Amino acid sequence: MIMSPAETQQLEPAALALLEIYRKGEHTAVLAEVDQQSKSGPLSPDVLGLAAASLLALERSEEAVKAARHAAAQSPRKAWLHHVLSRAELRLGDPARALEAAQAACRLMPGQPDYLATLAACRRESGDLAGAAATARQALSAAPRHAGALHELGLALAAQGDDAGALDHFRQAQAAEPQDPAAYLAEADLQTKAGRTAEARRALQRALREMPDLVEAEERLAETVGRSRLLHRTLIHLIHLSRLTVTGWLIVAFLYYLLFRLLEFLWKYFAVMLPVGRALLAVTAIWLLGGAAAGRLLRAALRRI
DSSP: OOSOHHHHHTSOHHHHHHHHHHHTTOHHHHHHHHHHHHTTSOOOHHHHHHHHHHHHHTTOHHHHHHHHHHHHHHOTTOHHHHHHHHHHHHHHTOHHHHHHHHHHHHHHSTTOHHHHHHHHHHHHHTTOHHHHHHHHHHHHHHOTTOHHHHHHHHHHHHHTTOHHHHHHHHHHHHHHOTTOSHHHHHHHHHHHHTTOHHHHHHHHHHHHHHOTTOHHHHHHHHTTSOSOHHHHHHHHHHHHHHTOOHHHHHHHHHHHHHHHHHHHHHHHHOGGGHHHHHHHHHHHHIIIIIHHHHHHHHHHHHTTO
8 A cells, every 4th residue: 555544535636536546557547647637737746646656656766756756845744655755765776765765654654554564675675684574563563464564574584594484474475465476476586595496386376376467477487497597588488479469469470571571672682592581481480379389388387387
């Protein structure tokens, strides 16, 4: 959550409408509406804050930071704006500024589990592992099944060398929020570092049972097959080929057509290249179509090995 229920009730009507769109995951639509509102005059801090949250969701971190800083400067007493700013600064790779913003959010609204979980992440990224663990436990004292706090406590414990404690909290986070990939991926990382490839694979397979379209889990599963980096890259390439949408295949078909026209031009002036060109077209077609089919089989196999 980007804001507490109490703060939600204090939003202006225009921001409430944007929040509903944000909660549906339609972040591009949020930004389009914000752009329309900007044509009518200066944007309010609430609208700017929601725009920053959507920019962050779209991984446009620099723009998110600028919008969140502007919003927090206009309305410094709103904790959720500092919370959004801290997450944006953290994503941008500035843990010091992220920590400052997270502390501001927690001062303005003490005990709020989401804000404390973000503060724990900032402390962990700043190297304060004990502080991160303590903050995560503080969040869990208020909300024992808070997935973000459980995940952050697991990360802090893992960094301190307590693998057993970390795994326990990662699995609690998975049970609390089965649709959140973070704890599954964190467990897989921890198991892989410990050399437990089979356990890492099982964590990723659990993630895919909950979120069948989780590309990152499929890619990491491919990396558990053998030790060759070339093999891993080949498997990941096949996975991506199999996931092409209709639009993706239309683009591929257009590029294939351009290749054909280029070869046709060369054949006109260099007839000797005709056999080579035909072979190249055949290999390309087999690579694309065969690779997509192989990728589908691979994705099914990775879920069962």
